[in-house]
Amino acid sequence: MKNLFAFALGSLLRRGAKNLFIFVIFFLMVFVLASVFMVTHALKKEMFTTLSALPQITVQRIVAGRQTQIGVERAERIARILGVSQALPRVWGFYYFPRAGVNYSIVGLESFGQQYRADLQKAADLYVEKLAAEDVMIVGPGVKKSLAEHFYPESFLFVKPDGSLKKVRIAGVFKPQTVLESNDLILMENSLVREIFGMDESMATDIVVRVPNKEEIPTVARKIREIYPDTRVITREDLRISYQNVFDYKSGIFLALFIVAVFTFFIILYDKASGLSSEEKREIGILKALGWKIGDIMRVKFFEAAVISLTAYLLAVTAAVAYVFMAQAPLLKHLFTGFSVLKPPFALPFTVDVGTLALIFFVTVPVYIAATLIPSWKAATLDADEVIR
Amino acid sequence: MQKEGLNMVEVKGVSKVFNAGRPNEMTALEDVSFAVGEGELVILKGPSGSGKSTLLSLIAALQKPTRGEVVVASEPVSRFSEDFAALYRRRKIGFVFQKFNLIPSLSVYENIITPLLPEKLDEEALKERAQRVMETFAIAHKANEPARNLSGGEQQRTAIARALVNDPPIILADEPTANLDADLSHAFLSYVGQMKEEGKTVIIATHDPLFFDLAITDREIALRNGKMEGA
Numbered sequence: 001m002k003n004l005f006a007f008a009l010g011s012l013l014r015r016g017a018k019n020l021f022i023f024v025i026f027f028l029m030v031f032v033l034a035s036v037f038m039v040t041h042a043l044k045k046e047m048f049t050t051l052s053a054l055p056q057i058t059v060q061r062i063v064a065g066r067q068t069q070i071g072v073e074r075a076e077r078i079a080r081i082l083g084v085s086q087a088l089p090r091v092w093g094f095y096y097f098p099r100a101g102v103n104y105s106i107v108g109l110e111s112f113g114q115q116y117r118a119d120l121q122k123a124a125d126l127y128v129e130k131l132a133a134e135d136v137m138i139v140g141p142g143v144k145k146s147l148a149e150h151f152y153p154e155s156f157l158f159v160k161p162d163g164s165l166k167k168v169r170i171a172g173v174f175k176p177q178t179v180l181e182s183n184d185l186i187l188m189e190n191s192l193v194r195e196i197f198g199m200d201e202s203m204a205t206d207i208v209v210r211v212p213n214k215e216e217i218p219t220v221a222r223k224i225r226e227i228y229p230d231t232r233v234i235t236r237e238d239l240r241i242s243y244q245n246v247f248d249y250k251s252g253i254f255l256a257l258f259i260v261a262v263f264t265f266f267i268i269l270y271d272k273a274s275g276l277s278s279e280e281k282r283e284i285g286i287l288k289a290l291g292w293k294i295g296d297i298m299r300v301k302f303f304e305a306a307v308i309s310l311t312a313y314l315l316a317v318t319a320a321v322a323y324v325f326m327a328q329a330p331l332l333k334h335l336f337t338g339f340s341v342l343k344p345p346f347a348l349p350f351t352v353d354v355g356t357l358a359l360i361f362f363v364t365v366p367v368y369i370a371a372t373l374i375p376s377w378k379a380a381t382l383d384a385d386e387v388i389r
Numbered sequence: 390m391q392k393e394g395l396n397m398v399e400v401k402g403v404s405k406v407f408n409a410g411r412p413n414e415m416t417a418l419e420d421v422s423f424a425v426g427e428g429e430l431v432i433l434k435g436p437s438g439s440g441k442s443t444l445l446s447l448i449a450a451l452q453k454p455t456r457g458e459v460v461v462a463s464e465p466v467s468r469f470s471e472d473f474a475a476l477y478r479r480r481k482i483g484f485v486f487q488k489f490n491l492i493p494s495l496s497v498y499e500n501i502i503t504p505l506l507p508e509k510l511d512e513e514a515l516k517e518r519a520q521r522v523m524e525t526f527a528i529a530h531k532a533n534e535p536a537r538n539l540s541g542g543e544q545q546r547t548a549i550a551r552a553l554v555n556d557p558p559i560i561l562a563d564e565p566t567a568n569l570d571a572d573l574s575h576a577f578l579s580y581v582g583q584m585k586e587e588g589k590t591v592i593i594a595t596h597d598p599l600f601f602d603l604a605i606t607d608r609e610i611a612l613r614n615g616k617m618e619g620a
Binding site: 003004007010014282283286287288289290291292293294295296381383384385 | 446449451452471472475476477478479480482484486490492494495499503504505506507508510515551555
């Protein structure tokens with residue numbers, strides 16, 4: 001067996017150029033497929049994790065087709081709808097930091113330093129002594145990094161709508177595990193957010209509604225629409241569908257790439273399955289005449305095909321892991337998330353979908369091996385005499 | 390005259406018809422019978438198309454006869470399954486082909502050890518066996534040379550070394566001098582003498598007059614149009 005394996009390796013090298021071409025196509029196809037699937041899987045996982053943390057219902061006020069501020073008194077009315085356990089006005093928005101060329105998401109919380117300290121300690125590294133002070137914020141790792149790069153290591157001067165400045169000190173940084181959600185996030189007191197955005201005390205950005213019984217969500221959403229016809233009521237299910245649609249659309253682009261890759265692969269398979277070259281047939285005939293069994297010949301052909309396909313597959317998957325999770329999938333990630341430079345960068349979380357990798361394996365490696373073995377078997381079962389005359 | 394003792398090869402009423410029942414049906418051999426004793430050197434002679442190569446391929450179990458039987462060392466090789474036939478060729482037969490049939494991209498050494506690769510031999514054993522035949526046929530200095538770069542004589546010696554590397558009791562040679570000049574053809578004759586001295590049973594199919602009426606030849610069998618003219 002060892003001798004036959006060595007012979008197979010020698011055969012691969014003897015037909016180096018042809019085998020290298022097949023190897024490269026095989027590698028590229030698996031690499032592209034594995035990379036795309038890894039990126040989408042990582043993004044989907046993150047998106048749906050994020051989704052599960054989103055409010056069951058979000059109520060926004062719409063004026064002239066655009067979202068605008070909503071009165072906080074509406075939260076009280078919504079809270080009285082049967083089935084609603086809580087309706088909270090939220091204060092949040094985007095703050096553009098021109099020096100870094102990015103938007104930060106500023107989110108307000110009521111009395112966050114006291115009320116949410118326990119939760120925040122789980123999610124962020126807090127500078128406790130600063131948390132109790134006024135005018136503090138907890139920032140995402142991306143925000144912390146970009147502020148530090150622009151000489152704001154401990155605090156930042158926000159420019160208010162009237163042009164005056166507001167100094168806010170950093171009291172904590174979100175932990176790296178939350179990076180996809182928190183990278184561009186700044187968390188601070190509601191009153192501070194209102195001051196920075198110039199919002200009135202009676203206004204909020206939106207209202208989030210909690211409904212304990214999931215079955216009642218569509219009914220509650222309908223009732224809110226009836227009471228406040230100028231609102232857009234978004235349920236978590238709406239968001240899930242929206243995300244799914246974006247993924248489906250972008251996955252379609254890759255379906256086209258996939259088809260091209262598979263087409264090339266099948267040309268190779270066709271070439272393999274449609275027969276051996278006269279040189280290869282002759283070689284098989286010689287081996288038979290010298291006393292090789294059909295099984296010996298098939299073993300050598302199996303080793304040849306397995307070495308090419310398995311090596312290409314394993315290298316391609318390794319390269320895809322490095323490309324996606326170490327290099328952060330340059331180009332590919334932005335095809336899915338958009339090329340906007342306004343959003344601070346985030347890291348793709350490491351997650352490997354074994355099922356998808358197994359699927360890629362089964363549609364490539366065994367298919368290629370079979371396409372190699374079938375014509376070899378045909379040639380090996382001919383009379384050697386016919387082949388070598 | 391056939392030597393007394395064990396018949397190494399027996400061809401019994403063998404016929405071979407190609408494309409039987411089709412418009413291009415062709416009878417290559419018709420009712421051929423003869424026996425070759427152990428250690429004999431037999432020349433199968435006859436013009437091109439007389440059925441010599443077909444007869445050798447039947448003895449080597451590369452094909453099956455349409456009628457009749459080939460028995461080698463008391464084994465009915467023409468009834469062997471594919472795998473038994475392969476094993477038989479590997480262990481009992483050394484075949485020197487008309488065009489040598491070396492694998493051009495393999496080195497001399499790699500070509501020579503090819504028949505041994507399916508056997509469970511370690512690298513040392515392969516080298517030792519190859520070295521022995523390479524030295525016998527003066528080709529050791531070209532061990533690492535690809536076969537495509539060899540001269541006609543070197544190809545011939547490599548092919549003979551390959552045929553003998555598994556130390557088979559029977560050597561079959563099909564038109565071994567067809568592609569060689571006079572000097573190399575004479576060299577081949579000396580190798581045949583060596584094989585005979587080693588006790589091999591040698592059957593050479595040829596129409597080269599160089600092989601006719603040789604002192605070392607035990608018998609000549611003439612074929613014409615697939616039939617035996619005399620034995």
